[in-house]
Amino acid sequence: xFFAGDHEALRTATRGYIRFALDGMLLQKRFDKTKExxxxxxxxxxxxxxxxxxxxxxxxxPGIYLSHFLxxxxxxxxxxxxxxxxxxxxxHGGTSFYDVGVGxxxxxxxxxxxxPELTGHGxxxxxxxxxxxxxxxxxFGLSDRYQASLCDILxxxxxxxxxxxxxxxxxxHLEDPLSFLKGLYRMLAPGGLGLIAAAVTAPNADHIYLYxxxxxxxxxxxxxxxxxxEFRDDAAYDPLTPHESVPRNxxxxxxxxxx
Numbered sequence: 001x002f003f004a005g006d007h008e009a010l011r012t013a014t015r016g017y018i019r020f021a022l023d024g025m026l027l028q029k030r031f032d033k034t035k036e037x038x039x040x041x042x043x044x045x046x047x048x049x050x051x052x053x054x055x056x057x058x059x060x061x062p063g064i065y066l067s068h069f070l071x072x073x074x075x076x077x078x079x080x081x082x083x084x085x086x087x088x089x090x091x092h093g094g095t096s097f098y099d100v101g102v103g104x105x106x107x108x109x110x111x112x113x114x115x116p117e118l119t120g121h122g123x124x125x126x127x128x129x130x131x132x133x134x135x136x137x138x139x140f141g142l143s144d145r146y147q148a149s150l151c152d153i154l155x156x157x158x159x160x161x162x163x164x165x166x167x168x169x170x171x172x173h174l175e176d177p178l179s180f181l182k183g184l185y186r187m188l189a190p191g192g193l194g195l196i197a198a199a200v201t202a203p204n205a206d207h208i209y210l211y212x213x214x215x216x217x218x219x220x221x222x223x224x225x226x227x228x229x230e231f232r233d234d235a236a237y238d239p240l241t242p243h244e245s246v247p248r249n250x251x252x253x254x255x256x257x258x259x
Contacts, residue, residue, distance in 0.1 A: 094163020
């Protein structure tokens with residue numbers, strides 16, 4: 001595992017996860033009352049979160065990493081990735097993937113680990129996410145097949161298209177996710193496959209764009225040009241009352257036509 005043998009790193013990650021989860025619970029209660037996310041620009045969120053080294057490494061990144069195993073909807077997402085996306089990737093025969101908005105690097109690592117034929121390139125606007133991702137990939141001995149870039153893919157898109165695309169829980173962080181999705185579409189080669197996920201009714205310190213249903217995510221992804229092969233809509237937990245909001249996760253398996 002990522003923290004094997006490093007007990008201090010595991011303690012730091014555990015403390016970060018606890019704070020991350022408690023902050024999320026508080027924001028969810030506020031959301032129940034207003035049914036809106038706190039008004040915030042991307043620039044504000046970036047300064048508060050993505051460019052804040054202490055916040056990223058002590059709370060945000062370890063919190064997200066452990067949530068892959070401790071939150072029901074995040075765990076179901078990685079199962080969907082392994083059971084639905086990976087077999088199609090292997091059958092497809094492509095050799096390259098882009099991971100846009102790498103976060104902790106979890107899905108970059110899993111692509112490299114589960115499909116040894118792949119090479120990958122991760123993009124993010126946070127140097128702290130990229131450093132965490134490099135640690136993740138290095139820890140599993142996969143760095144020879146991976147590179148990471150601090151890059152805005154809309155302002156400076158890669159010159160080559162990739163066979164596969166991963167974009168996990170980035171859309172809700174943006175002011176204009178549709179323009180971003182169209183940028184992702186241009187990065188994917190014709191006939192390529194993608195995994196796109198977004199948080200739904202899930203307030204967080206850096207969540208800007210509110211999706212009220214998984215279908216809204218699906219519609220926007222299709223509007224950007226992608227074909228939706230299938231999608232899941234998973235709740236973090238069962239609501240205690242009919243009116244209680246619950247964080248949800250929409251995860252979509254997509255393709256790009258050959259025409």
